[in-house]
Amino acid sequence: MSARRPLPRWADVALLPVLNLVLALIVFSIFVLLIGQNPLQALAIMINGAFGYGEGVGFTLHFATSFVFTGLCVAVAAHAGLFNIGGEGQAYVASLGAIAVGFLMDHTVWWLVLPVAILASMAVGAAWAFIPGYLQAKRGSHVVITTIMFNFIASSLMAYLLVYVLKPVGVQEPSTANVVAAGKIPQLRQFFPWFGGAPLNMTIIFAILALIGVYILIWRTKFGYALRTLGHSPSASLYAGISNSRMIIIVMMISGALAGMVAVNEVLGVQSRIVIDVTAGYGFVGIAVALMGRNHPIGIALAAVLFGALYQGGLDLQFYMPAITRDMIVVIQALVIMFTGAMEGLLRPGLESAFMLYSPRQKADAVARETVGTES
Amino acid sequence: MSQPHSSSNAEQRPSKGGAVSDLAIELRGINKSFGPVRANRDIDLKVRRGTIHGIVGENGAGKSTLMSILYGFYTADSGEILVNGQPAHITDSRHALQLGIGMVHQHFMLVDNFSILENVILGAEDNALLASSLSKARKELKRLSDEYGLSVDPDAIVQDVSVGQQQRVEILKALYRGADTLILDEPTGVLTPEEADDLFRVLNVLRDQGKTVILITHKLREIMAITDFVSVMRQGQMVATMPTKDTSPEKLAELMVGRRVLLRVEKGSAHPGKPLLEVKNLVVADDLKVVRVKDVSFSVRAGEIVGIAGVAGNGQSELLESIAGMRDQLSGDVVLNGHVLSLEGDDGAHRARLAGLAHVPEDRQTEGLVVQFEEWENNILGYQHDPAYGRGLLDIAAARRQAEERMHKFDVRPANPRLKTANFSGGNQQKIVLAREMEQDPSVLIVGQPTRGVDIGAIEFIHNQIIKMRDAGKAILLVSVELDEIRSLSDRILVMFDGKIVGEADPATATEGELGLMMAGIGADGHAARSGAGAGPAHAVGGDQP
Secondary structure, eight states, X not given: OOOOOOOOHHIIIIIHHHHHHHHHHHHHHHHHHHTTOOHHHHHHHHHHHHHSSHHHHHHHHHHHHHHHHHHHHHHHHHHTTOOOOTHHHHHHHHHHHHHHHHHHTTTSOHHHHHHHHHHHHHHHHXXXXXXXXXXXXXXXXXXXXXXXXXXXXXXXXXXXXXXXIISOTTOOSSBOOOOOSTTSOOBGGGTOGGGTTOOOBTHHHHHHHHHHHHHHHHHHBHHHHHHHHHHHOHHHHHHTTOOHHHHHHHHHHHHHHHHXXXXXXXXXXXXXXXXXXXXXTHHHHHHHHHHHTTTOHHHHHHHHHHXXXXXXXXXXXXXXXXXXXXXXXXXXXXXXXXXXXXXXXXXXXXXXXXXXXHOHHHHHHHHHHHHHHHOO | OOOOOOHHHHHHXXXXXXXXXXXXXXXXXXXXXXXXXXXXXXXXXXXXXXXXXXEEEOTTSSHHHHHHHHTTSSOOSEEEEEEXXXXXXXXXXXHHHHTTEEEEOSSOOOOTTSBHHHHHHTTOOXXXXXXXXXXXXXXXHHHHHHHHTOOOOTTSBGGGSOHHHHHHHHHHHHHHTTOSEEEEESTTTXXXXXXXXXXXXXXXXXXXXXXXXXXXXXXXXXXXHHOSEEEEEETTEEEEEEEGGGOOHHHHXXXXXXXXXXXXXXXXXXXXXSEEEEEEEEEEEOTTSOEEEEEEEEXXXXXXXXXXXXXXXXXXXXXXXXXXXXXXXXXXXXXXXXXXXXXOSTTHHHHHHHTTEEEXXXXXXXXXXXXXXXXXXXXXXXXXXXXXXXXXXXXXXXXXXXXXXXXXXXXXXXXXXXXXXXXXXXXXXXXXHHHHHHTTOOSEEEEESTTTTOOHHXXXXXHHHHHHHHHTTOXXXXXXXXXXXXXXXXXXXXXEETTEEEEEEOTTTOOHHHHHHHHTTOOTTSOOSSTTOOOSGGGXXXXXXX
């Protein structure tokens, strides 16, 4: 009989993720030692690469922008009790919306293109997420299964479109034509040369707006209230007269719309066209970002910066420490995702016990609560 | 109902072997603390062999902790346990069984698709080959059945037999493992009055055969009817132990709560007006598409409480959910204030509320409340569309203010709307739901299991609130598996069996026996079904009598 007490909030949102991160770095250090390199030096290179100079910071924030969108995508669905794994596919397909606006409005000005492209990618992402949402709401097909499948469908569909439909004549690579004028979202380095060659662009403004917007949506609106009711207890939302099926469809569409914004950041912000796998796995990392950020916008912002730093620091590490190959970088990213995402509860029981030892009063409360609960 | 067994009967029985103590169980100075919370304080308890010993107390009084110590779930911080006069250190339930202590849990621990025989030997098989164990067990089961009057069909599959039979299997399981002392935790909660009487007969036989029974219950009537001795616990302490014949329900209730409690609901006569809620030929299926409500019709008038009696699982839940718009009806109509409600779709509950129906659901934990929410968030559950809570954006300040007012009005403690709902006690959670639904000033209130898992003190309050609603001219439909509650609150009783209304009774004149027969599906006048199913005020009888 072990009574458990939930961790204090600060430990839950800050201490535990930090410990998980440290654990991931320790395991990574072992790998680095095994290939005969100095892990501390590797770590120093990574941190410096992510935050030590303007271009590094620019890259970190650029990656973080995409992670904010996919993290919010997962978080909004999670608050409604839905596990949307389809952010990757939703973002990928949404790139069609972004590029369409880029082409159609290439002759106008960027500050018109940016909001319209955002709306268009949101719409396409939402439409792609609508299908699994509808199937869950009306047919009971589990959204986890369908969104995974829709990632494959998205990937194949985009490959087909890029190879057979969208590729300009005479180009070898499967990609669309380039936007050349207003369709290119301005880079922040044009205003702040400090960012060097980093692809950080205006889309980051929408990432910040999305963080604020999601906070208001979830905790300050009646819609968010209904959404959270559904997420905690579908039977209570039925009791409250909330249409669960309608909510599921709408929430999936909002979730898909958030993922869709990644497309603007990558397609119009970096590539100026759609290339194969333009979304580069951001959708999947978004799951870890949301988990680590506890589905809260502030947590997601921090987690997104962390993962951005990992991506960018990894690139620098690869460059300055040739013994550490591209594969090793993937290993560290995978370790962080594993420890902060999939195994985020690993240290929780130990930490809870530690807190109870530290504070017997809290232990008493916990035990009392549990015994009252079992009293019949 | 069985008569109270005189305690002298037990005293006359010769104790086996002379030297052996006549106490089956003795607890001396048991203490169990969870930090500063003292769940059990200096508990002394003597349970004589061959008696039925009742233990009563409110939720959280420490009964379960005490029994858990006896059954080996917890270890006491200090104190002694003596079994048959011998000190015992009970470390787990297996050990308890070796000492002859068996437990029948409130929720049965049976494998539904196994036969009764298989369930009895589960975990007590002799060896790897099942056949030899089964044939031996069959003989033993036969012997036990005959000896204690616990007849069961060993080859019946558990899910096919009645709840009463399943409980017998639980008792047989304990006896098969050699239990001399049986602990029964709230055993009658799921039984019809008939089945409860059967159980009491069995317990009497067990006692007469020298077994010891410890009965944990909150139903004082059962304590009075069946036990030889009764112990009362309050706030972790054993406040009294006495022969049952020397006490009364009122006295026990007072000991449990620590103040005088009104057990009888005091209400004036009803003055019914026009029908506000009419249910016409309603047919409803459950989630597995099994039809659970079969062509039910009735009406509830303004200013009356109509109670639906019945054993749990006879379609009452589906009926309530359907009227409240949570469950689609296959056919039939729900008419509120003369308007047919359109309830199809999964937001039917919203339309029912708009039409003036309030609903206190049977299960407050999963339906009536979101326990993870702060209290004020639950205060608007179901009424979140109300412009009083803002338009689009939630007016959190207004919602909190209103929540706090209602908490004071309904005496919810602690009156802090920012507290997580899961941290309130069952009674306070129920008051939160009641406050929300009653303060809407609905014309029809439907209430399911209003006092399930609620302390005696809060029960009194809740009952009074329901009566107050009635006297304010609301139509109230009450569903409860507590027959006492139905009888004391209702102005009219409808009995539901197998999805049909099989009878109607006047609470002032109907006896528990008559109701019990109807609840078991046998019509009072021999006509099984539909004898009271006709709708409309013309059929209503006895509504005006107190």
